[in-house]
Amino acid sequence: MNVSQAEKPYVQWQEGQTSRKVLWLSESGYAAPAHIVPVDDQTTADHAYRLACEGNYLLWRGDFQNALQLMQAMNRRIKRTEQRKLSKAARSGKQPAATETATSLFHQQRQAQAQRARTLGRLLLELDAGYICRLRRAPDLSAACEAAFGALDEPCLMSFRDLQGALGAAQWREKGVAITGLDQPIFPHYGVFAPTRHEYVPLMQEAPLPANHDVAFDIGTGTGLLAIILAKRGVGQVVATDSNPRALACAKDNIARTELLEVQLQEVDLFPTGQPLADLIVCNPPWLPAKPSSSLELAVYDPKSRMLRGFLQGVRAHLAPEGEVWLILSDLAEHLQLRTRDQLLAWFAEAKLDVKYRLDTQPKHGRSQDSTDPLHAARSAEVTSLWCLTPA
Numbered sequence: 001m002n003v004s005q006a007e008k009p010y011v012q013w014q015e016g017q018t019s020r021k022v023l024w025l026s027e028s029g030y031a032a033p034a035h036i037v038p039v040d041d042q043t044t045a046d047h048a049y050r051l052a053c054e055g056n057y058l059l060w061r062g063d064f065q066n067a068l069q070l071m072q073a074m075n076r077r078i079k080r081t082e083q084r085k086l087s088k089a090a091r092s093g094k095q096p097a098a099t100e101t102a103t104s105l106f107h108q109q110r111q112a113q114a115q116r117a118r119t120l121g122r123l124l125l126e127l128d129a130g131y132i133c134r135l136r137r138a139p140d141l142s143a144a145c146e147a148a149f150g151a152l153d154e155p156c157l158m159s160f161r162d163l164q165g166a167l168g169a170a171q172w173r174e175k176g177v178a179i180t181g182l183d184q185p186i187f188p189h190y191g192v193f194a195p196t197r198h199e200y201v202p203l204m205q206e207a208p209l210p211a212n213h214d215v216a217f218d219i220g221t222g223t224g225l226l227a228i229i230l231a232k233r234g235v236g237q238v239v240a241t242d243s244n245p246r247a248l249a250c251a252k253d254n255i256a257r258t259e260l261l262e263v264q265l266q267e268v269d270l271f272p273t274g275q276p277l278a279d280l281i282v283c284n285p286p287w288l289p290a291k292p293s294s295s296l297e298l299a300v301y302d303p304k305s306r307m308l309r310g311f312l313q314g315v316r317a318h319l320a321p322e323g324e325v326w327l328i329l330s331d332l333a334e335h336l337q338l339r340t341r342d343q344l345l346a347w348f349a350e351a352k353l354d355v356k357y358r359l360d361t362q363p364k365h366g367r368s369q370d371s372t373d374p375l376h377a378a379r380s381a382e383v384t385s386l387w388c389l390t391p392a
């Protein structure tokens, strides 16, 4: 959230004899808390967990590092509760895990994640203007918070969870993500899809460029990764778009580091405006048709396949007659029975696109190897493809 642009919500509470009112910052879009209970180093993890489960927000007044430990302890309690619920359901025969469909397991897992995020998101800290933290043993949070949330000239209340997101992003932004086959790292910003799993990059490098490759579009550019690959492969002019302003700022940063002059950026819904027809249009859309639980998930979850379908329906109007579309798409949604292969092929046909060829790869990221994950069967079968589509 860019604080300067947001409609500012305030949170009010009573602490001892003092009535307090400060700005409420929530990346997850949670409403300003109604019940705030001050807690500190004397508060036990059990008590904090119970208060949070009862719907209270806990305002941390103790040592900064102890708050991080408290979060871990609360997380362990959440996991234990989830585990108990699963075992109880299995014992009662209500939800025999073996016959559970992948779809319902997926939805259960997302609900549990959302519940965990809500509970952990109830531990709050107060920061002074400029994100100055007055807690004992607090690190300097200003640079990470300013990079994530924008400049702030007044005190605020936010969750430790959002703060941890900003601190994690600051590390990625500093050290970058090494990309196989690219001679320089990519630096993701807060709230932008970080290509930590990028099995599709070799596909982008292997696919033969169309004979004419003067102009290419990268729709939903994120960090700018695919636009940079296209420019490095010799495309004359690349126009990269995204609807997320953070992505545009991030792509601008990454492109500036490459010194590639051929990439232009536009903040739009899907296709750029005022451009010639493209010889090549690439898109790596969010790959799961489900509702994101916060704006941070918009790069992964595409409600009702809005972006994928909008892309397919609109792409021909922006494509030169001999042009190619490279659609990068994981089939995890198919293994989770959220979409069928026939549906995808029907969308290609409706968009009057033929499949010229398809390149496949199998992800090797940690989750696809984790046999304890209830969705292991779907994740281990996942294939990511580059679909090369041409006008029918």
Ligand SMILES: C[S@@+](CC[C@H](N)C(=O)[O-])C[C@H]1O[C@@H](n2cnc3c(N)ncnc32)[C@H](O)[C@@H]1O
Pocket: 193, 195, 219, 220, 221, 222, 223, 224, 225, 226, 241, 242, 243, 244, 247, 268, 269, 270, 271, 284, 285, 286, 287, 298, 299, 300, 307
């Ligand atoms: C899976 S990420 C891919 C990012 C990048 N192309 C890559 O391969 O690393 C999907 C991207 O699409 C963007 N996006 C989602 N809906 C969009 C829309 N309607 N128009 C433009 N971009 C969109 C998201 O903000 C996100 O950056």
